[in-house]
Amino acid sequence: MMRSKVLSLVPRATGVCRHMSTATKLTTVAVDDKTGIATLTMNRPPVNGLNLDLLRDLNQSIGEVEGNKSRGLILTSSNPTIFSAGLDILEMYKPDKDRIREFWTALQDVWLALYGSSVPTAAAINGHSPAGGCLLATSCEYRVMLPKFTIGLNETKLGIVAPKWFMSSFLSVLPRREAERALNQGRMFTTEEALSIGLIDEVAISKEQALDKCAQFIGTFAKVNPLARSLTKQQLRAVELQQLENERAQDLERFLFFVNQPSVQKGLGIYLESLKKKAKN
Numbered sequence: 530m531m532r533s534k535v536l537s538l539v540p541r542a543t544g545v546c547r548h549m550s551t552a553t554k555l556t557t558v559a560v561d562d563k564t565g566i567a568t569l570t571m572n573r574p575p576v577n578g579l580n581l582d583l584l585r586d587l588n589q590s591i592g593e594v595e596g597n598k599s600r601g602l603i604l605t606s607s608n609p610t611i612f613s614a615g616l617d618i619l620e621m622y623k624p625d626k627d628r629i630r631e632f633w634t635a636l637q638d639v640w641l642a643l644y645g646s647s648v649p650t651a652a653a654i655n656g657h658s659p660a661g662g663c664l665l666a667t668s669c670e671y672r673v674m675l676p677k678f679t680i681g682l683n684e685t686k687l688g689i690v691a692p693k694w695f696m697s698s699f700l701s702v703l704p705r706r707e708a709e710r711a712l713n714q715g716r717m718f719t720t721e722e723a724l725s726i727g728l729i730d731e732v733a734i735s736k737e738q739a740l741d742k743c744a745q746f747i748g749t750f751a752k753v754n755p756l757a758r759s760l761t762k763q764q765l766r767a768v769e770l771q772q773l774e775n776e777r778a779q780d781l782e783r784f785l786f787f788v789n790q791p792s793v794q795k796g797l798g799i800y801l802e803s804l805k806k807k808a809k810n
């Protein structure tokens with residue numbers, strides 16, 4: 530059955546996959562007709578850096594999945610080695626004063642939409658997932674990761690501070706003691722370490738297997754009343770969601786103040802240079 534504007538038909542392992550009405554370019558949403566599960570794929574080369582445009586497209590795609598009665602949402606990446614490199618540092622380094630406000634507001638929107646999503650969510654982490662990438666993954670209810678990649682909130686290593694709501698997502702997954710230590714250290718975990726600490730739920734040997742495992746997780750809710758499930762999830766997440774809703778304006782001002790500090794700008798510049806040098810070698 531056609532559930533939205535259909536742009537193309539692509540066969541997948543589980544059923545016929547319909548590409549939904551994503552007029553956007555940096556994300557795609559494909560709904561499996563058999564399972565009813567939507568796969569939201571980030572596609573912003575080279576590293577899925579979360580810039581304003583990708584954040585806007587993510588927002589639109591999450592909204593689309595909420596609106597099209599999908600049974601669940603799987604978040605993944607079209608890049609074979611990177612889930613997301615986190616926030617695009619170019620948005621924060623020597624920023625345009627209007628754009629950076631829109632950027633942070635769009636990031637808040639994405640977190641509120643994903644962490645507060647009414648459908649079951651899972652991340653197929655098919656590559657590295659630092660900082661903002663880890664935020665996206667930990668906003669989902671389940672995580673399956675491929676071997677030999679890294680995940681974590683490395684902000685302190687960059688001389689920046691993860692905002693409270695980044696920490697909320699992290700704390701919804703990890704025990705407090707582990708989360709506190711990892712945040713203070715800015716620690717990046719290998720796939721194997723992430724599994725042993727509980728930061729991810731399963732390891733998969735391929736992206737296809739990761740998507741299948743995420744679909745299996747979403748399938749565990751098949752016999753649960755959808756309204757009861759979604760209200761339960763929302764009650765469990767309400768405190769953190771409400772806190773950001775209440776403090777959005779202050780959170781934005783705190784971010785702007787912090788990111789515009791000369792020492793922070795200097796640190797971001799040095800970090801960007803080191804990434805570029807690494808890329809050249």
Ligand SMILES: CCCCCCCC/C=C\C/C=C/C(=O)SCCNC(=O)CCNC(=O)[C@H](O)C(C)(C)COP(=O)(O)OP(=O)(O)OC[C@H]1O[C@@H](n2cnc3c(N)ncnc32)[C@H](O)[C@@H]1OP(=O)(O)O
Nearest residue numbers: 614615616617618657659660661689690784787804805808
């Ligand atoms: C008191 C309360 C105050 C609150 C204030 C809040 C302030 C804090 C604000 C925000 C929190 C920040 C969150 C973040 O997400 S910051 C971003 C953190 N991300 C990283 O540290 C990842 C950096 N990247 C990497 O480690 C690697 O690139 C990789 C592992 C993701 C991929 O490696 P590889 O495949 O080898 O690719 P390259 O390194 O060669 O990179 C290719 C290309 O892409 C550029 N690039 C990589 N990451 C980023 C990025 N995050 N932003 C912008 N650009 C990036 C890299 O420079 C290369 O560019 P090129 O040389 O031009 O090709």
